[in-house]
Amino acid sequence: MIAGAALGLGGLLVTTSNAEAHPHGWVDISVEGLFDAQGNLTALRQRWRMDPFYSQVVMEDMSRVAGDSSMAERLDALGLEIRNNLATQDNLTHITRDGEPVAQAAVDDTNTEYRDDRLIFSFVLPLAEPQPMAGHTLHYRIFDSTYYIEMVHEANEDGSQPLPEALTLDDAPAGCTTHIAKADPDPAKVMEAAMLDRTEQGEPNLGRFFAETGAITCPG
Amino acid sequence: MSGLIRSRIGWSLVGGVVLAGLIWLVAREWQQIGMQVVLWQGRLYHALVDAVGAINRAPGVTTWSVLLGVSFGYGVFHAAGPGHGKVVLSTYLASQGGAWRRALGLSLLASLLQGVTAILLVAVLVFGFGWLTREAMGSVQHAELASFMVVSLVGAWLCGRSLLRLFRAYRHPSRRAAASSSVGQVTPGSAMVAAHAGRAAGFGVRPEPSSPPAAGCGCGHDHHIDPQTAGDWRTALLTVFSIGIRPCSGGVLLLGAAALLDQFFKGVVAVMAMSLGTALTVSALALLSVLAREWVKRHLGTRAAGRPWQAWFGLAGGALILTLGLSLTLAWWQRGESGAPPLLGTPSIQTATPTPSPFGARRD
Numbered sequence: 341m342i343a344g345a346a347l348g349l350g351g352l353l354v355t356t357s358n359a360e361a362h363p364h365g366w367v368d369i370s371v372e373g374l375f376d377a378q379g380n381l382t383a384l385r386q387r388w389r390m391d392p393f394y395s396q397v398v399m400e401d402m403s404r405v406a407g408d409s410s411m412a413e414r415l416d417a418l419g420l421e422i423r424n425n426l427a428t429q430d431n432l433t434h435i436t437r438d439g440e441p442v443a444q445a446a447v448d449d450t451n452t453e454y455r456d457d458r459l460i461f462s463f464v465l466p467l468a469e470p471q472p473m474a475g476h477t478l479h480y481r482i483f484d485s486t487y488y489i490e491m492v493h494e495a496n497e498d499g500s501q502p503l504p505e506a507l508t509l510d511d512a513p514a515g516c517t518t519h520i521a522k523a524d525p526d527p528a529k530v531m532e533a534a535m536l537d538r539t540e541q542g543e544p545n546l547g548r549f550f551a552e553t554g555a556i557t558c559p560g
Numbered sequence: 561m562s563g564l565i566r567s568r569i570g571w572s573l574v575g576g577v578v579l580a581g582l583i584w585l586v587a588r589e590w591q592q593i594g595m596q597v598v599l600w601q602g603r604l605y606h607a608l609v610d611a612v613g614a615i616n617r618a619p620g621v622t623t624w625s626v627l628l629g630v631s632f633g634y635g636v637f638h639a640a641g642p643g644h645g646k647v648v649l650s651t652y653l654a655s656q657g658g659a660w661r662r663a664l665g666l667s668l669l670a671s672l673l674q675g676v677t678a679i680l681l682v683a684v685l686v687f688g689f690g691w692l693t694r695e696a697m698g699s700v701q702h703a704e705l706a707s708f709m710v711v712s713l714v715g716a717w718l719c720g721r722s723l724l725r726l727f728r729a730y731r732h733p734s735r736r737a738a739a740s741s742s743v744g745q746v747t748p749g750s751a752m753v754a755a756h757a758g759r760a761a762g763f764g765v766r767p768e769p770s771s772p773p774a775a776g777c778g779c780g781h782d783h784h785i786d787p788q789t790a791g792d793w794r795t796a797l798l799t800v801f802s803i804g805i806r807p808c809s810g811g812v813l814l815l816g817a818a819a820l821l822d823q824f825f826k827g828v829v830a831v832m833a834m835s836l837g838t839a840l841t842v843s844a845l846a847l848l849s850v851l852a853r854e855w856v857k858r859h860l861g862t863r864a865a866g867r868p869w870q871a872w873f874g875l876a877g878g879a880l881i882l883t884l885g886l887s888l889t890l891a892w893w894q895r896g897e898s899g900a901p902p903l904l905g906t907p908s909i910q911t912a913t914p915t916p917s918p919f920g921a922r923r924d
Contacts, residue, residue: 362601362638364810392609393817397693400820404692457613490602499606527591530598546598 363490365394369482370494370506373556379513380470381478381556384433385449387462389494395459411454419452422461431465432491435480442478443468473516475560483551493520493552507554516558525549579851597640604634608814612830616821631830635671635837638808644888645670645803646845648711648881652799654849655877656718656792657870663850666800667843673804675835677703678811679828686819693816700809701892707806708888714799715882721795722875729868802885808834 368389376382390398402414409417426432427447435442445466452461471478482491492499493506502520509516530549586593607630615623639646649670653663685691685699811831818827860869 362598363605364813366602366606392613393813396817396820397697397813401692401694499603525595527595530595531591534594550598550602 362487364488366391366490366492368494369491371480371482371508371554373478373507373509373512373518374464375473375509375511375513376470377511378470379473379558381467381473382470383464383466384435384480385462385464385510386433386482387460388491390459390461392457395454395457398459399454415452415454419450419461419463422452423447423450423463431463432484433465433480433482435467435478437471437478438476442471473556473558474513475558477555477557480554481548481551482554483547485545485547487545487547487550490550491547491552493554502552507556509556512556513558516556519555519557521553521555523550523552575851576855579848579855582848597637600637601634604630604637605810608634608830609817612814612818612821612823612826615826616823627826627830628833631833632837634810635834635839636841637837638810638834639671639838639841644708644711644884645674645806646842647884648714648799648803649842650845650849651877651880651884652714652718652796653846654853655873655880656795657853657874660847660850662796663846664843666796667846668839670800670803671835671839671842672832673800674807674838675811675831677805678807678815678831681807682812682815682819682824682827686816693813693820696816697809697812700807700812703806705889705892707802708885708892710798710802710805710885712882712885712889714795714802715878715880715885717795717798718878719875719882720878722871722878725871726868726875729871 368391370387370389372385373381374383374385398418402411402418405414430444431447433444435444445468447463447465449464450462452459454460484491493502495502495506502522504518507518507520509518526549530546533545533549608627611623611627611630615627649666653666681699681703682693682696685696686693691699811834814834815824815827815831818824818830856873
């Protein structure tokens with residue numbers, strides 16, 4: 341009977357097999373909320389620091405690009421390509437204000453550089469409409485839904501606490517505050533998603549469960 | 561003699577209780593455990609990258625120990641997640657039989673082979689053919705397909721063999737006992753001792769069947785469901801091969817990144833430490849399968865002496881492995897070639913313009 345159970349367990353594992361449902365790379369993110377003169381939030385400026393392995397692999401690619409373009413030109417071209425790829429997936433950014441989804445405009449002001457062994461991709465993600473913030477809270481979550489890449493705010497040495505610098509505000513009205521909430525996934529839902537998505541979509545969408553939430557709140 | 565048997569019964573009881581406790585714990589807490597494993601996998605990956613960076617900056621006893629420790633831990637938890645290799649191996653062991661030493665041996669071989677495959681892949685493709693690390697990582701999906709196909713082959717082979725045994729057993733009822741178990745015809749006490757002999761024999765010698773071997777002459781050795789025959793070793797090695805030819809893309813990434821830092825050798829050592837960690841987890845699962853089988857064997861040992869239950873069991877296991885192999889192969893074809901690591905995009909031919917598409921070409 342136990343052997344039967346072992347076989348049954350095997351069947352259970354089959355439903356989730358072949359999934360590499362854990363991160364094989366990460367990005368350290370920092371975000372800056374940009375305000376206009378009227379106190380509306382207009383954009384989220386983001387900086388993504390790719391992990392050292394990924395950075396190495398991309399730089400190897402860059403060094404082998406044919407032609408006599410300079411490294412800066414190559415990185416610029418890479419940045420445009422990343423931007424175009426991200427555009428098809430809402431830039432991996434999910435924004436809500438008071439629980440209502442907030443639409444995004446096209447990314448601009450991209451910049452790609454290689455510094456201290458890390459590939460750094462920065463961009464400005466404008467909101468489709470400037471969001472009045474007085475008395476409101478805006479939440480955002482940035483994640484790779486497949487969880488192949490872990491997206492985390494810049495954190496302290498052991499990664500336990502996000503740094504205050506990971507979410508800042510520019511030109512914000514007085515009294516606006518920020519907060520980064522760590523992910524607090526429900527194990528039952530995570531495992532349910534791992535099983536369901538495996539069989540029905542062929543891809544485990546675990547990323548959202550492990551995403552941190554950034555919050556910007558302004559007094560009314 | 562009876563003392564020996566009594567102590568064996570005692571140990572079996574203890575083992576049964578421990579096993580039941582483990583199963584109960586896992587059944588109750590599996591969601592929590594599963595999520596913790598995912599979280600630890602993420603942390604260990606961070607630690608691994610840090611360790612490679614640290615040893616690159618300052619090679620020494622400390623950085624080496626950290627690298628080896630973290631790699632080992634990464635292997636342990638990497639293997640703790642679901643994966644077809646573990647399903648294949650545990651199903652194989654539960655349904656086809658095998659002593660614990662054999663279970664350990666196969667687990668170790670399969671895990672080490674996975675590490676060696678990753679090393680060879682990077683050595684040949686990156687150093688030999690001058691591929692980009694990104695392209696080498698993309699090639700893991702082809703190794704994956706090969707692995708799924710060999711899994712199907714193992715399943716088909718096991719099914720065929722079991723069917724042949726069943727056919728023979730039912731055609732020649734006198735041989736049922738042989739197909740049932742080499743210890744089926746004897747008294748419970750000596751059966752246990754013989755089973756012990758079979759386990760102790762481990763890799764090599766098979767226990768002498770109680771009937772004279774001459775009874776089976778003329779049709780080879782196949783009608784003994786004896787895990788220690790040469791034919792069985794071929795399937796065992798094929799099973800190991802099916803698992804081992806699929807390297808972990810994390811291992812390939814580690815090797816590639818280490819090579820780019822001119823630290824390929826350190827990457828090799830780390831990947832082998834990782835494989836040992838994987839072996840630890842995989843052997844635990846393999847031992848569980850063997851224990852489960854032994855338990856069933858003891859309970860059916862006397863009652864089912866005349867029935868070829870082992871062959872039926874082998875057939876069920878073979879069918880499960882075949883189904884798994886075929887469904888994975890099918891899923892691979894449906895998914896198509898875009899199964900490259902999403903982070904790095906699909907390998908593409910270099911053109912005058914930069915082609916890498918990080919975050920591009922996802923599998924969705």
